[in-house]
Amino acid sequence: xxxxxxxxxxxxxxxxxxxxxxxxxxxxxxxxxxxxxxxxxxxxxxxxxxxxxxxxxxxxxxxxxxxxxxxxxxxxxxxxxxxxxxxxxxxxxxxxxxxxxxxx
Amino acid sequence: xxxxxxxxxxxxxxxxxxxxxxxxxxxxxxxxxxxxxxxxxxxxxxxxxxxxxxxxxxxxxxxxxxxxxxxxxxxxxxxxxxxxxxxxxxxxxxxxxxxxxxxxxxxxxxxxxxxxxxxxxxxxxxxxxxxxxxxxxxxxxxxxxxxxxxxxxxxxxxxxxxxxxxxxxxxxxxxxxxxxxxxxxxxxxxxxxxxxxxxxxxxxxxxxxxxxxxxxxxxxxxxxxxxxxxxxxxxxxxxxxxxxxxxxxxxxxxxxxxxxxxxxxxxxxxxxxxxxxxxxxxxxxxxxxxxxxxxxxxxxxxxxxxxxxxxxxxxxxxxxxxxxxxxxxxxxxxxxxxxxxxxxxxxxxxxxxxxxxxxxxxxxxxxxxxxxxxxxxxxxxxxxxxxxxxxxxxxxxxxxxxxxxxxxxxxxxxxxxxxxxxxxxxxxxxxxxxxxxxxxxxxxxxxxxxxxxxxxxxxxxxxxxxxxxxxxxxxxxxxxxxxxxxxxxxxxxx
Numbered sequence: 001x002x003x004x005x006x007x008x009x010x011x012x013x014x015x016x017x018x019x020x021x022x023x024x025x026x027x028x029x030x031x032x033x034x035x036x037x038x039x040x041x042x043x044x045x046x047x048x049x050x051x052x053x054x055x056x057x058x059x060x061x062x063x064x065x066x067x068x069x070x071x072x073x074x075x076x077x078x079x080x081x082x083x084x085x086x087x088x089x090x091x092x093x094x095x096x097x098x099x100x101x102x103x104x
Numbered sequence: 105x106x107x108x109x110x111x112x113x114x115x116x117x118x119x120x121x122x123x124x125x126x127x128x129x130x131x132x133x134x135x136x137x138x139x140x141x142x143x144x145x146x147x148x149x150x151x152x153x154x155x156x157x158x159x160x161x162x163x164x165x166x167x168x169x170x171x172x173x174x175x176x177x178x179x180x181x182x183x184x185x186x187x188x189x190x191x192x193x194x195x196x197x198x199x200x201x202x203x204x205x206x207x208x209x210x211x212x213x214x215x216x217x218x219x220x221x222x223x224x225x226x227x228x229x230x231x232x233x234x235x236x237x238x239x240x241x242x243x244x245x246x247x248x249x250x251x252x253x254x255x256x257x258x259x260x261x262x263x264x265x266x267x268x269x270x271x272x273x274x275x276x277x278x279x280x281x282x283x284x285x286x287x288x289x290x291x292x293x294x295x296x297x298x299x300x301x302x303x304x305x306x307x308x309x310x311x312x313x314x315x316x317x318x319x320x321x322x323x324x325x326x327x328x329x330x331x332x333x334x335x336x337x338x339x340x341x342x343x344x345x346x347x348x349x350x351x352x353x354x355x356x357x358x359x360x361x362x363x364x365x366x367x368x369x370x371x372x373x374x375x376x377x378x379x380x381x382x383x384x385x386x387x388x389x390x391x392x393x394x395x396x397x398x399x400x401x402x403x404x405x406x407x408x409x410x411x412x413x414x415x416x417x418x419x420x421x422x423x424x425x426x427x428x429x430x431x432x433x434x435x436x437x438x439x440x441x442x443x444x445x446x447x448x449x450x451x452x453x454x455x456x457x458x459x460x461x462x463x464x465x466x467x468x469x470x471x472x473x474x475x476x477x478x479x480x481x482x483x484x485x486x487x488x489x490x491x492x493x494x495x496x497x498x499x500x501x502x503x504x505x506x507x508x509x510x511x512x513x514x515x516x517x518x519x520x521x522x523x524x525x526x527x528x529x530x531x532x533x534x535x536x537x538x539x540x541x542x543x544x545x546x547x548x549x550x551x552x553x554x555x556x557x558x559x560x561x562x563x564x565x566x567x568x569x570x571x572x573x574x575x576x577x578x579x580x581x582x583x584x585x586x587x588x589x590x591x592x593x594x595x596x597x598x
Contacts, residue, residue: 013468020424021431022464023452026506032468038526040471043413046485049492056487057494059306059336060292060542060570063544066335083444095433096447 008037105171105265105319110210112170115159119152119214123267126172126216129262129398133598138238139248139258142184143217146422151214156181166212168326168335172206174264176255177218177308178225180299181205188301190223190231192436192458202299203334204268204310204327211326216264219254224427224459225275225303226249232462240282241598243558246516248280255313256283260594266314266323272301272307272417274511274535277547280313281563282564284429284549284594286585287313288320288577289571292542293338294333304422305336307415315594316583317548321345321577328573329342337459344574366583367399367504369564374534382510383555385562386589387506389550392587403500403507407493408537412529414493415536415538417473419485424470429462430455438498443568456464466526483541493539501569506580510534511547511563534565546581550588559597564588 003005013033017024024032078091112118118274127145134140155170175181179190180198187193201209209215222232228426230238230253238253240246241261254270256279259267269276271289286312295310302308312323325344331337370390375383394400432438432454439453459467473482500507512531522528538545550564566584568576575581 012472014467016472016475018452019465019475020446020467021428021451021455022459023456023469024464035465035498035525036469038470038524039473039529041417042526043416043482046410046413046417046482046489047434049410049485049489051485051488051492054488057331057486057491058487060494061338063293063336064339068332068335076199078111083199084196086432086436087436092247093434096441096450097446098447104255 006032014040105314106322106328107314108169108265109169109218111173112155113159118147118446120217121157121410121466121505123152123214123216124147125266126263133241133261134263134294134478136244137241137261137598138259139238139254139261139263140217141187141189141220141235141254142175142531144183144215147183148214153209155212155214164346168208169212171265172216173213174217174219174258174267175205175215176257176269178221178270178301179205179268180301181215181218183215184218186218186301187235187380189221189235190458190460190463191234192257192430192454193395194234194437196268196436198299200299202333202559203296207297207327208323208331209267209337218424219252219267221259222251224301224423225251225270225272226423226462226466228274228278228528229517230254230279231519232460234460239519240516241326242281242284243516243555246560247519248283249282249512249516251275251279252287252313253279256280256285256287258285259313259315261598262594265314266319268310268323269313269326270303270308270310271348271539272304273419273539274532276311276313277511277563278532278547279564280411280547281565282561284563284597285313285315285550286317287311287508287547288324289538289545290324290328291544292539293336294328294544294571294573296327296334296337297327298309298333302426304419306422306541307419309539310319313487317546317577317581320546324532324573324577329570334378337545344577365397366580367401368393368584369401369500369507370405371403371408371500371507372510373405377513378510381515382513382562384420384506385564386510387528387549389564389588391393393508393584396583396587398583398587401466401504403503405496406443408533411493411537411540412533413542415532416469417487418480418490418540420466420470420586421473421483422470424474426468426509427459427467430458430526432458460493462525465562490540493537497541497569506566506568506576506584508564508566508584515553515560515562538567541570542575543570545574548589549558549592550584551590560573
């Protein structure tokens, strides 16, 4: 069964924020904890629906494997691809070091 | 719009005149209303002159010849910026045009500007914009609805002839209702989503906000149709209007017609919890439709009540996956970092600074619903209820051509008047199930509510089955529009 709204703890909210790649101050976390609890309390109404034997519907259209012809077409230039990059080094996008010294 | 485009093609009026008249409305009123994030005044004038010159030379100019159209700022345009009204994308420039932009430009339309929205289209009031709210032209103390609030308000205020919006759970129809416009959400798969910044990929559709049903039909006709860049866009382009109808003076008689009696279903669940003014508008519509020969049938849609719960699992789940791309690495806002900050810090700080509270809330909700241990209880169950909602609609459409009800339970609410996120979500009770099921729906102006010295529009919604867009915009919609829509000049609202 789904957890009840009361089950949403500060630790859970902090964990979800980390999964969502958000760093939030304690006030913001507490505000979201209260609001998400209230929303989840409403969503709990789904538990009252009898869904036994019902196939989940992920998408309105029953289409699959739409294949495109394998023909070359125009693409964006390197300059167009990089025009919005916040930090560049030549033809590359710069980010903080990912690997420790020596481990590469 | 159909008549205006025909006059431009005949040389009877100049596109430049229309552009100047829209720009004059914008300079008079947009400082206070804030419908636009950007206005392309110089570019629009140059494009209009180019269209006028082509027509003077006797060249073909397209079915939207010279028509100024406003674009919701979550549709990618090479012209200007594509911000989604988010700090994250405040400086973002798209290297390509969305398919719908390519299509309206090819049809001769003039892109006059990019309109304000709730950040990433998440909201029902346009108050969630990082650049400040849009005000309702009928009453500047009230919201225009959302998330396509800028587009709806711009149409209502005469700042454009028509606008494009996007609708994930009511984001075209609800602002259309609040601003007295026509708004149409096409069936899922009818219009290409390529270049629409994704929110809920199984729910999003692009559609028109216009002054009349015919305008909505013409604009849908131009943007609809298969696109190899969106594999979920499935059908053929010539499906909405007969081709003769887009070129001439389109009249109601030229719309696809049927001799059969139109049957309108009224779900009993759509009569509960509305404001008295909305209930009265629905009662007037039922009476008018009966008088003009429609058959009205009561239908039962008990799953209506599960719509908000289902939507607020599926939409945030899809949103948290779609918005994962905004990581501060390749484009958009990157937070300034300290010497010891890691790649994780780059992601988390950029997202925390760049996204506003509602976007963060929905990302958190979606992440929670998809997280280990909760997936079956929330996401899978919501998808099962989604199928039940679809089945219930299918059963209803076996008994009627379209379902009629309110677009929203109330008319436009006050700015700052709805601060609880859950209460805001409940505004969309009549619109979310359309997207959940992938069917099409239309909001039509259906009267007014007097509130002190203000007049607020009320909208009614017609829903029809998937890929019945042509009938809904044609025979069914035009009968209902004639019966329920009051005659009024939109630009008179300010």
